[in-house]
Amino acid sequence: MIIEPAPIPEFAVLGHPNEGKSSLVSTLTEDDSVKISSYPGETTECRIFPVTIDGIEIIRFTDTPGFQVPRQTLSWFEKYTGPQENMVQDFIIENRDNPTFKDEVELLSPIGRGAGIIYVANGSRPLRSNDRAEMEILSLIKRPRIGIINNKTDENRFNPEWEQAFASHFDKVIYFNAHLASYRERLFLLEQLGTIDQRLQETLSRVIKAFKDDWSHRNALTSEIILNLIETCLTHTVKKTIRDASRKTSDKKQLIEQWNKDISSFEKDAYQRIRSLFKHNIFNIMLPGHSILSKELFDSETWKVLGLTKVQLATTAATIGGATAAILDIAVAGHSLGLFALLGGVAGAGSALLGANQIARVKVMGKTLGGFKVKVGPHHNVLFMSILLDRALLFYTHVINWAHGKRDTETSMAPGISPDEKSMSYTAHWPQDVRNDFLTFFSALKSKDPEKKETAKKSVLKTLKNILNSLPLGS
Ligand SMILES: Nc1nc2c(ncn2[C@@H]2O[C@H](COP(=O)(O)OP(=O)(O)OP(=O)(O)O)[C@@H](O)[C@H]2O)c(=O)[nH]1
Ligand SMILES: [Mg+2]
Known part of the structure; x- marks a missing residue:
């Protein structure tokens, strides 16, 4: 039969x-x-x-x-x-x-x-x-x-x-x-379709479950993309042997530029992958004109909005004597600091103090025959991690709130985004246990022990996935 x-x-x-x-x-x-x-x-x-x-x-x-x-x-x-x-x-x-x-x-x-x-x-x-x-x-x-x-x-x-x-x-x-519906409204519409025809209820429940599983899977993959981005950026180095002493300054500058360019392209690639995961394949999502994401990663405005100003950073560095003593003082002072700016002020104030565009410094690694080797990176700075995270989360929020049907209208804002994105540092509002997870991951990136690295990564992956699952959806 x-x-x-x-x-x-x-x-x-x-x-x-x-x-x-x-x-x-x-x-x-x-x-x-x-x-x-x-x-x-x-x-x-x-x-x-x-x-x-x-x-x-x-x-x-x-x-x-x-x-x-x-x-x-x-x-x-x-x-x-x-x-x-x-x-x-x-x-x-x-x-x-x-x-x-x-x-x-x-x-x-x-x-x-x-x-x-x-x-x-x-x-x-x-x-x-x-x-x-x-x-x-x-x-x-x-x-x-x-x-x-x-x-x-x-x-x-x-x-x-x-x-x-x-x-x-x-x-x-x-x-x-x-134009405004996001994931949640799509689920709602599917649920409603299930209620108008008994025979469809079972199918629609399967569709809804599949939508939910798929969404959660995308969030897991997005978390991986973001954490890989952080790992790549924080461990990236570029090296060069300078043979001609007269070109020393220009070669160093070029090397820094190369490092900056690499980091920006890592970030762009990661965003592109997140965008594809959420099936925005043909049309690019439109970022609000004033979005900090339209600024380059190393634009000082980016760092100002999502992290610290040079002055704040100087204060941070000056105030911090012991490792954690001044953290509270700074928080109380009312700066809207990214989470890791506080904790990272300690680990990273030194180089971050130089400003975003000088985050990469050239290290002379030693003389070789006929020249000397120089290296830019790795930039293992917790503030840098916080900026990368904040930007990625901001990008993710735009992507998930951008309805696929919205194309030909000039709306400056994706829903669900605070009109004052300037106050938006996600990391600044994270609770202690979340911070700890990221800080453990941060230090594990430096560790030579692969097991330690793996454990920290696993834990932070779970944490980030939970964060993505709970980020605001429009309307
Ligand atoms: N602002 C806004 N514009 C919308 C919305 N839905 C559709 N539009 C706009 O309305 C116009 C028509 O949208 P379509 O989705 O092509 O409409 P349609 O019913 O398929 O049109 P036909 O194929 O011509 O029958 C487009 O310019 C859309 O951008 C909405 O929810 N908000
Ligand atoms: Mg049509």
């Missing part, structure tokens, strides 16, 4: 042109290859977006063109006298070659093969008779259906009338903003 595979549940995203259907599909499926534009009629053909888990497709969302002649279509449906369950297929068969219904035939084709309905409307505009006709059609079709109010602007005066109309045509009504 041949066992037929169960059909893959499908939801078609329907609505008027330009209401955000494609944006919703893009955000929901985290696919930034979906075409979105401000011109109505961008989508002209249905396109299926499968959700796969471990390589197996378990649900699909289909993007469709907008309704063009809803009132004429409604009138066809109202006159239909055949069996209700054949209504959509009969409409498609009868009007396949009718240019008037070209878009309607296309957009209803997923419904013809059994798809559930997600109807999207821009709740920031008033309801029109065409919208009512579209909703009437969907009511007559009698498939599991959910109405989504996607407010394209802050205008919400019309929301009550949309809610009312939706309530009488759909099994469920929810708000979902295709």
Whole structure:
């Protein structure tokens, strides 16, 4: 006996042109290859977006063109006298070659093969008779259906009338903003889809579980990327043998520049990998104009915002006599210091005092035949670690809050980000046990004992993953 595979549940995203259907599909499926534009009629053909888990497709969302002649279509449906369950297929068969219904035939084709309905409307505009006709059609079709109010602007005066109309045509009504929705809202939407059709509940629960597992896995991988970045940056060295004494100064400068360049590219590579993990493959996320991330790692502004100013650092260095004695004093003095600036003031004040752009110093390693060897790095500085961490966490927060459907609008801020990013040092707010974990990792990086290193890494990996799991998601 041949066992037929169960059909893959499908939801078609329907609505008027330009209401955000494609944006919703893009955000929901985290696919930034979906075409979105401000011109109505961008989508002209249905396109299926499968959700796969471990390589197996378990649900699909289909993007469709907008309704063009809803009132004429409604009138066809109202006159239909055949069996209700054949209504959509009969409409498609009868009007396949009718240019008037070209878009309607296309957009209803997923419904013809059994798809559930997600109807999207821009709740920031008033309801029109065409919208009512579209909703009437969907009511007559009698498939599991959910109405989504996607407010394209802050205008919400019309929301009550949309809610009312939706309530009488759909099994469920929810708000979902295709430009602002993050992971949590996507889960919510999936949960709601599960409630409108009993038969789908089990599948949707699997989808939701897979989404959660996948998210947690991404956070684990992100933690690894960040910790590898820190290890690479803190242990990186560049060396050179200078043979021509007259080039000593310029060669040293060049070496420092090389080291700085290397570190910046390590950071960029790590960010690129984080971005890909969260499936922002085609469009780069837009960072707020004022974001400290648009500054280079070694820009003194970066260090000022996320760490210490030179003056603060000088004070730190001057105040600290014993290893930890002055930490409290500085904290009380109200500086918004990165966590490790305090503790690291001790270990790293010396070189960090020189300022971000001079963090790398050249060490002469010894004379060789016909010249001498010089080396830049490793820069084992706890403040440096704190800056790398803060920037990576800031970048991560932007990435997870950037909806895939958000492309063609100039919004300066990803949601969930404090408007005053300047006060944002994540590390500054970490509790003692978290700090300790990172400090153990920090010292283990210098250790020659691989086991010690491994243990410290494992522990900090877990800590960082927990931190990522608890970072704020937008709205
Ligand atoms: N500000 C804002 N703009 C949105 C939102 N959703 C969609 N848009 C914008 O509305 C326009 C149309 O979005 P699409 O997702 O292409 O709309 P569509 O319904 O697929 O349009 P057609 O394919 O033409 O039927 C684009 O400029 C989007 O950026 C939203 O939630 N907020
Ligand atoms: Mg579209």
